[in-house]
Amino acid sequence: MDMGGGHDMGGMMAPPPSPPGGGGGGGGGMPGMRMRYTHMTFFWGRKSEILFVGWPGADGGMYALALVAVFALAFVLEFLGSRRLDALLPRAAAGAARAAVHTLRVGAAYLLMLAIMSFNGGVLLVAVAGHAAGFLAFKAGRFGDGRAQVEHGRGKEELEPAACA
Secondary structure, three states: OEOOOOOEOOOOOOOOOOOOOOOOOOOOOOOOOOOOOOOOOOEOOOOEEEEEOOEEEOOHHHHHHHHHHHHHHHHHHHHHOOHHHHHHOOOOOHHHHHHHHHHHHHHHHHHHHHHHOOOEHHHHHHHHHHHHHHHHHHHHOOOOOOOOOEEOOOEEOOOOOOOOO
8 A cells, every 4th residue: 555655554554434423332343342431530420330340330229339338448447547446456466467457458548549539429528428437436536546636734636647548
């Protein structure tokens, strides 16, 4: 095939243009392939994919379950980062136990981050709500260790800086 500049491409031709709408199963002309669209901006709605292909899908009940799971994961992350947990760990295996808890906490934090990267507004809101509830429960509230409380005659104690993991 002569491209006008005297170069022979050895019989190679450009692929034919895709028909409007994708054709061929929605895969841009490739039979059996399905095109999926991933949101790159925040959106509202229950039709979503969070962590796994096809889950929760368009089912409202599964979407509600996904939101509960994200809330619970954020809540548990606050517990794993609290000093209250240190008191529960056995003294004999303190180093290994702390390393195991840290590994679990970091893995769960990355999993939560991936869930938030679904760009679903509901997922973001319940993740923030889960962190807030966990903070109230384990760091500032009745069951907290007092780091976020104002004590009589002392003023506010300084909080540790927030960490992503």
